[in-house]
Amino acid sequence: PARRPTPQDITARKGGTPLVCLTAYTTPVAELVDPHCDLVLVGDSVGMVLHGLPSTLGVTMEMMILHAQAVGRGLSRAMMVVDMPFGSYEAGSEVAFANAARLMAETGCAAVKLEGGVEMAPTVRFLTRRGIPVMAHVGLTPQAVNTLGGYKVQGRGEAGDAVLADARAVTEAGAFSVVLEKLPASLATRITQEIAVPTVGIGASAECDGQILVVDDMLGLFTAFKPKFAKRYAELGADADRAIAAYAEEVRARAFPAAEHLFGDG
Ligand code: KIV
Numbered sequence: 389p390a391r392r393p394t395p396q397d398i399t400a401r402k403g404g405t406p407l408v409c410l411t412a413y414t415t416p417v418a419e420l421v422d423p424h425c426d427l428v429l430v431g432d433s434v435g436m437v438l439h440g441l442p443s444t445l446g447v448t449m450e451m452m453i454l455h456a457q458a459v460g461r462g463l464s465r466a467m468m469v470v471d472m473p474f475g476s477y478e479a480g481s482e483v484a485f486a487n488a489a490r491l492m493a494e495t496g497c498a499a500v501k502l503e504g505g506v507e508m509a510p511t512v513r514f515l516t517r518r519g520i521p522v523m524a525h526v527g528l529t530p531q532a533v534n535t536l537g538g539y540k541v542q543g544r545g546e547a548g549d550a551v552l553a554d555a556r557a558v559t560e561a562g563a564f565s566v567v568l569e570k571l572p573a574s575l576a577t578r579i580t581q582e583i584a585v586p587t588v589g590i591g592a593s594a595e596c597d598g599q600i601l602v603v604d605d606m607l608g609l610f611t612a613f614k615p616k617f618a619k620r621y622a623e624l625g626a627d628a629d630r631a632i633a634a635y636a637e638e639v640r641a642r643a644f645p646a647a648e649h650l651f652g653d654g
Pocket residue numbers: 411429430431432433434471525567590600601602
């Protein structure tokens with residue numbers, strides 16, 4: 389197979405065949421997505437999807453490292469990017485560098501992702517000039533849910549110019565790609581046309597240079613709520629419910645275990 393894509397390879401895909409991206413948090417799911425994806429994100433969505441947290445704000449460096457180590461063991465082909473969790477990078481470029489370097493050193497990821505636009509551009513520049521590739525994330529930035537007042541569509545009307553300015557600022561600061569989350573499609577298309585690096589959309593536009601979804605959302609495994617953009621390609625949650633109900637019924641009826649599941653004396 390071709391060598392694993394680097395951040396430079398991802399950047400070179402601007403305007404080409406769309407980048408296929410998914411999240412993963414565990415080794416078996418990483419093994420499932422690896423043959424099909426260019427980029428696998430260990431997202432801080434892990435907090436909500438696997439740990440039952442009410443938002444991404446409670447996610448820690450330790451959680452990101454543990455999940456990224458697991459994902460890394462399941463990838464051989466796709467590039468691994470790890471989210472910087474809330475509180476690990478906002479206070480300044482130097483603390484951001486220390487935490488990003490720890491993520492890279494302890495997980496083997498190729499790059500980190502952090503949320504923010506104009507205000508984070510100096511940090512993106514600081515990291516990228518010191519050997520840490522950065523994927524940026526603008527538009528709806530879930531770690532800012534409390535200052536945004538909810539998980540609303542960002543950049544409608546007059547507010548669109550500010551999101552474009554955010555995407556431009558992180559691009560000029562050296563981000564190799566920019567996630568666009570929950571924007572009007574026309575704005576996401578405009579940003580894609582105006583910045584030099586690939587945009588990866590989630591609730592953004594079909595014209596983005598790539599797409600990403602939370603893997604548990606698209607598999608129908610995470611069903612606590614369903615964002616409009618989270619297309620379900622499978623209903624594994626419903627399948628699992630049927631399987632567990634069947635097991636419960638068989639145990640209560642002494643129909644499981646059957647002879648083929650049991651051991652003889654010999
Ligand atoms: O944490 C996450 O899963 C993400 C993607 C949805 C972009 O940031």
